[in-house]
Amino acid sequence: MSKQLKQIAIYGKGGIGKSTTTSNISAALAESGLKVMQFGCDPKADSTNTLRGGEYIPSVLELLAERRRVDAYEAIFQGFGGIYCVEAGGPQPGVGCAGRGIITAVELLKQQRVFEELDLDVVIYDVLGDVVCGGFAVPVREGIAEHVFTVSSSDFMAIYAANNLFRGIERFSSAGGALLGGIIANSINTDFQREIIDDFAARTATPIVQYVPRSLTVTQAELSGRTTIEAAPNSAQAEVYRELARRIADHTESKVPTPLNQQELREWSARWADHLVAAERAESERQREVA
Template identity: 75%
Template sequence: MAKKTTQIAIYGKGGIGKSTTTSNLTAALSKLGYKVMQFGCDPKSDSTNTLRNGSYIPTVLDTLREKSTVNAHEVIFEGFNGVYCVEAGGPAPGVGCAGRGIITAVELFKQQRIFEELDLDFVIYDVLGDVVCGGFAVPIREGIAEHVFTVSSADFMAIYAANNLFRGIKKYSNAGGALLGGVIANSINAPYAREIIDDFVSRTKTRVVEYIPRSVTVTQCELQGKTTIEAAPDSAQAKVYFSLAEKIAEHKDSKTPEPLSVQDLREWASRWGDYLLALETGSVKPEYSANL
């Protein structure tokens, strides 16, 4: 009997570092001894680049446009340390649904029972998180992913996207949809950034899985077309990614979040904005944030 494959979806606002985080998570899990597939679900098709020395791979949709019948193995490519890389792809610019690649690719892999054949421990879906589209909701809505994590910084638009994701998870939670594992807090350097994220997860009844600082090491490695795990395995940043991977590997209990209403979210953000301005001008002390 094949082992159970844990399927995880990682969402986040475009540009927030979601693919960087996902690729380093995939690389770290592989170094911990797990068999992992990373499934890029962004139409830009660049999720797996740093797992393959910066190179692009043919997408599922591109391949299907060239031929009517596709063996899933034709769109699976080997990456760093034996990880499996797949890019769902998207339609031609301005034509069709951007989420169609996810729907088509997932159906192809399910029909051919690829996850069971490869005996995978983890499939990690890297999904664009700030586009309202049915295709992007597939891993949540249809319960394909067992656990959902969102990458967010302390910036308002990243938190706004995370809160929208929480709304989607809650909507489908009673119909067998995926539940939330937690927030991966990215680019957390300033003390107030951690406070903002901590306050947000407290109010939405979720948790922070890992705090990831902004690091020039990541940029240096990506300019080489590699993950930090591959190019700088002994760095402080790599240790953070390994810590995240260990926590994800051990994670079992996901829950339904309690998203804020749009009005409550804006009022919450406004209070934080006032506090940060007062902090900058010196009219309040840092510990005041506890009273927000």
């Protein structure tokens, strides 16, 4: 009897640390002995760079632009820990749908039964989460991924993107779409950052999977073209990623979130803005009294 392949999608606003987080999860899972594929779904085709020493690999769309017929294995490259790396790619800027590469790449690998032949344990789709439409919605809409996670900080635009993703999951859930596993809270280094993301999670009935602090260790690793797991395996940050990977590997129950509508989100953010201004004033008053 063949083993059950686990397919997950990790979404997040551009620049939020989604690919950094995904690559470290992949590295930690591979380190634990699992057979992993990381499937980059960003038109920039840079999801898997830190798994391959900073090197780019040709995307599926690039290969198809050269010739009509492509063997799926021509688009698969191995990286750290034997991780299979694939980049869907995208069209030239201003030409065509940026999500088309995802649709094309997924179909190519499915048609050639790559997942079964490689006997994979986990496939992780690293998906741009600024918009949840067209090709970018494929892992959710088609139910390709069983569980969806979003990387978000406490910044408003990151939360706005996460809430949009929740709306997409809610919409497609009744038609067999993927469900939400939870929020990966990234760059959380202060109490107020944690309070903001916790409040958003509570209001959308969404669990926090892990808090990931901002760390210079991550920056140093990326500048060397590697994940933190590879470059600094004994660091505290590497242990954070290992725990996150364990939680995702063990995750079995996902659900439909309860996203905020536009007015609710704006009112929620305005209340937090007022709260932070009041807290700053109170702290300034306290310091003046001490002085």
